[in-house]
Amino acid sequence: MRYVQIDTQSDPMSNSFPTTEKQKDLSRLLVKELKDMGIKDAELDEHGYVYATIPANTDKKVPVICFCSHVDTSSDSSGTGVKPIVHRQYDGGDIALPDDETVVISAKEHPYLASKKGDDIITASGTTLLGADDKAGVAEIMDAANFLITHPEIKHGAIRILFTPDEEVGRGVEKVNMKKLAAQFGYTMDGGELGSLEDENFSADGAKITIHGISAHPGAAKDKLISAIKIAGEIVDGLPKDSLSPETTEDRDGFIHPVRISGTVEKAEIDFIIRDFETSSLEAHETYLRRIMEKVLDRYRGAKASLKITEQYRNMKEVLVDYPQVTANAAEAIRRAGVQPLKMSIRGGTDGSRLSFMGLPCPNIFTGEMALHSKHEYVSIQDMQKAVQTIVYLAQVWEERS
CATH class of the missing domain: 3.40.630.10 (Zn peptidases)
Structure with a gap:
């Protein structure tokens, strides 16, 4: 007490x-x-x-x-x-x-x-x-x-x-x-x-996606502005809705979980935690996340993004x-x-x-x-x-x- x-x-x-x-x-x-x-x-x-x-x-x-x-x-x-x-x-x-x-x-x-x-x-x-x-x-x-x-x-x-x-x-x-x-x-x-x-x-990794967009005055932005914020939103939206998340898994299922998002038109960051009981499965989850990022980025020519993985702990x-x-x-x-x-x-x-x-x-x-x-x-x-x-x-x- x-x-x-x-x-x-x-x-x-x-x-x-x-x-x-x-x-x-x-x-x-x-x-x-x-x-x-x-x-x-x-x-x-x-x-x-x-x-x-x-x-x-x-x-x-x-x-x-x-x-x-x-x-x-x-x-x-x-x-x-x-x-x-x-x-x-x-x-x-x-x-x-x-x-x-x-x-x-x-x-x-x-x-x-x-x-x-x-x-x-x-x-x-x-x-x-x-x-x-x-x-x-x-x-x-x-x-x-x-x-x-x-x-x-x-x-x-x-x-x-x-x-x-x-x-x-x-x-x-x-x-x-x-x-x-x-x-x-x-x-x-x-x-x-x-x-x-x-x-x-769980074995655990952290992941950070950093997105670089292109800023422009919104009054003259046609065909120039590429919003890092919108790209970040699409990446998160690209995650599965019925699996691979904390709210849809239990027992020994792993997940990819976005825990923080921040940024501006020019630069945005998304932090994830990646979890699985099988350490070998972490790489598969990370590859899946990278593919989502790359698929979204393909629609925004001129923007850039990177994915950084950090080891956190193991089973x-x-x-x-x-x-x-x-x-x-x-x-x-x-x-x-x-x-x-x-x-x-x-x-x-x-x-x-x-x-x-x-x-x-x-x-x-x-x-x-x-x-x-x-x-x-x-x-x-x-x-x-x-x-x-x-x-x-x-x-x-x-x-x-x-």
Whole structure:
């Protein structure tokens, strides 16, 4: 409840790192709380990363594992002035949020919420997102750390804690010091429904089409003016209407998604995200996009356009397949918490997907956060408690199996 009231929204348009300094407001609090627990090496670096260690208390040689969550919240909805509300013993119906009567979390539209009847549900008040993505994960790691520190009878190896900025803008682990982190395996606490364990995600590229038109005074533009804006519009309109988009795909289907368009008559730009579970399919999607661009451009002699592809992240499964014990240990910990593991795929990415390719195999574990990036965001306290138990059991499993 404390954490979500601190505005930590990241900014996708910023070139600084972190993209907003206010993310460090929460990070500084986390360092203080970790030190108050007795974790002496807790620190915040200049990039906004929090590093800390729960020391080993076993004589066994146990791999160092890391638990990671991100402090920033999405720019899709305001994170300023969050007022969290606990709805005790949720009755299973719609939840009307008091600060905006038009914002109602519908049990019909959110069937997972309806299944949480009897739980204690945290929401925002109707004018902001909640920030459970990923402050639920942050809170769970902090609670588990406190439990392990105060219960030395639970044997475990060294555990590293990592809190990152800027995950929501795809830059969350860009400046992580892997040598300082010094962990062998990791887990992001950034999943959704109870029991979910995600060991694969989209592979992702970014694409930018830059269009150069020809400007002329509109009063004397006949046979001279070529509008980059109109060309951009035709390229977007050339995308399929019933496939290859987020709004028409599910499960393992990929897509090409225009996320930003800007420009003038003389120059316009379109930014896309390209996603697929099969990394090899990204090239096919990019070729398809290029053909649309070239087909439109053929109708505008004199205009020019270019397509630039930028790699963003890859499917963590490509790494985790070589380390089956990482996912297996997590599944066992979830079972010990009294929950059935749900193997799932992420139609998106996490810090763990990039960490996996940086040498830290890192699947994603549930936190309870739901309806992300919106005013409808909610989380069950009971789901969060099960996530804390999972972290504790996971530390034990690694020690027992070493």
